Amino acid sequence: MISLLLLGLLLGMRHALEADHLAAVAAISTKEQTIKATIRHGAVWGLGHTTTLFIFGSIVIWMDTIIPEDMANQLEYAVGIMLILLGLDVIRRLIKDRIHYHTHRHHHAEPHFHAHSHAGEIDHKLSQHEHTHNGKFPVRTLFIGLMHGMAGSAALILLTLNTLNSNWLSMLYMLLFGIGSIIGMALISIVIAIPLKASTRLTWLHNSLQASIGSFTLIFGITIVMKFS
Secondary structure (H helix, E strand, C coil): CHHHHHHHHHHHHHHCCCHHHHHHHHHHHCCCCCHHHHHHHHHHHHHHHHHHHHHHHHHHHHHCCCCCHHHHHHHHHHHHHHHHHHHHHHHHHHHHCCEEEEEECCCCCCCEEEEEECCCCCCCCHHHHCCCCCCCCCHHHHHHHHHHHHHHHHHHHHHHHHHCCCHHHHHHHHHHHHHHHHHHHHHHHHHHHHHHHHHHHCHHHHHHHHHHHHHHHHHHHHHHHHHCC
């Protein structure tokens, strides 16, 4: 039984590697310039994903029912629309903002690279480089994770019901699966963040990565929408 629950944790970590999950977090992370911020987005996505997965799963298990196929397809369709909007947003920001990078320091802190937009500016003034780092909780990322959790709940519930015959063990399995997805997405966010951060040394490379992420997210979203239309 312990091995089975551990498997749930590992499968949750593997679940974080699904293409639609990676596309969403990568698109969100294009707004960030630090690895820490990107990891936070990945973990918050995992939290939202786990929350709806656990709630939906618990309701279905205790009511001894299943999620209708039409509803599951509609949720997947909604995820596709969400990915299209995320991809378009990345491309929109790339076109609208004239981004370049420069070294910046806050008081006595370590110098770091800072993305700066010159959209709508005529003169490039040094004073316009002043900025503050946004420490607000990423509500949008949480919402995207919640949507992914709802869309993925049907398959997980079927797997859980076919594996365990105890409601409490099924809930524990789903909880460990969700925790695994949080850990997995936080770890994979590091992989996503490294090229984005490294690209800050060359503005053209950064813009190329942004365009690639936006295009991939857009195309993947269109694929999902067409599949579940």
